[in-house]
Amino acid sequence: MLNLHPFHALRPQPQHFKKWIHRNIKNEFNRDENPFNFYNLINPSDKKHQQIRERISSYVKQKMLVNDLTPSLYCYRSKHNNDVFEGVIGLLDTKLITNGLIVPHEGVVNTRVSMFKNYLKEVLINTEPILLSHENNDGINELKNRLFRSEPFAEFEMNDTIHSIWRIEHPTLINQFSRAFNNIKSLLLIDGHHRCYSSLKLSSKIPKYSKMLVCLVSEDQLKIDSFCRLFTDLNKHRPDHFLAQLSSSFNVTRLTTYQKPHNLKSFSMYLENSWYKLYYKSSADDSKKTLERLPTQMIYKHLAKPLLGIHDLQKDARISYQYHKDNKKGIEQAVDSKKFKFGIEHFPISLDLVKRCLSEGALLPPKSTYVFPKLLNGLLIYDFKNE
DSSP states (O other): OOOOBOBOOEEEOGGGHHHHOOSOOTTOOOTTTOOSSHHHHHSOTTOOTHHHHHHHHHHHHTTSEEEOSSOBEEEEEEEETTEEEEEEEEEEETHHHHTTSEEESBOOOHHHHHHHHHHHHHHOEEOSOEEEEEOOOHHHHHHHHHHHTSOOSEEEEETTEEEEEEEEOOHHHHHHHHHHHHTOOOEEEEEOHHHHHHHHHHHHHSTTOOEEEEEEEEGGGOEEEOOEEEESOOTTOOHHHHHHHHTTTEEEEEOSSOOOOOSTTEEEEEETTEEEEEEEOOOGGGGTOGGGGSHHHHHIIIIIHHHHOOOOTTTOTTEEEEOOSSHHHHHHHHHHTTSOSEEEEEOOOOHHHHHHHHHTTOOBOTTOOEEEOOOOTTSSBEEGGGO
């Protein structure tokens, strides 16, 4: 059974959310200009994690941060132009991972899981919800829409996006949401695989820390884009020899100008100041498994592994994954900087293909999807010590 638990969120006062929050924390703030912000909380000057707990205590004493007095669920909505994303934030038990109610779509690196687990053990906070999707549910939609007809608890605009939060604190309404989520059969783990499994690992060591911060979003709210793959070298191949070897699996065409991939078999590759169109040559085996139809698997199976000798897509430093709003510009800048030898863009993979792949028992290659919404880090903090 899926039980979404309310919690006592640690948060700024409603009027201070914009001052406090930001997703991209690197180089965004000047400590002297704005000492009260999320960046300063999680990045103490001496990099000691125990200082995070000290800062939390200090912020609470100064009433810069407050704990909600009653356990609550939270509805969150972001709106950018015509793109609207809505979700419900609360706590889930980590055992849902082991009993199969939470389904991952890619693997994790055990060393990273252990690193995050150790970090969690020190700081005892979740600052960014794990993003989970569920099938569309009329009951949940009706409850959310009822809330959205009222004034939000907090609202602010940042980077042309309006962020709104509604607090669900009345026990009757919490129970209504809980009953609605009980009808959900499973949740797809969209974003936060390592955070999810680090919470599971911590709870296995310290059972009282068995909850994790999540945001549940209907799958029809998701928008899927793709990561670009960038490679540092050609594995000692000359560019012309590399292109010749690619032609065994792809039709390779040099372009006079950049073209976006138009289906799952087409790719755009930038090498030696030129754009190329790659079109995968089908084989008889491709129709048997959904995994083989994924462009990220084609890149791995027919390029990265045989031509570049890359066997571990998670750990090999010669491959990098980047998201760009403008893939042409992003790939060209990365390659022209000489940090990378070439880059590839692939067609986005649909959620339907992701689910088909999982139903056949296969995980996707790393960074196969770049999914919106991207949740704000530090918006509502789950402090383990408060529960």
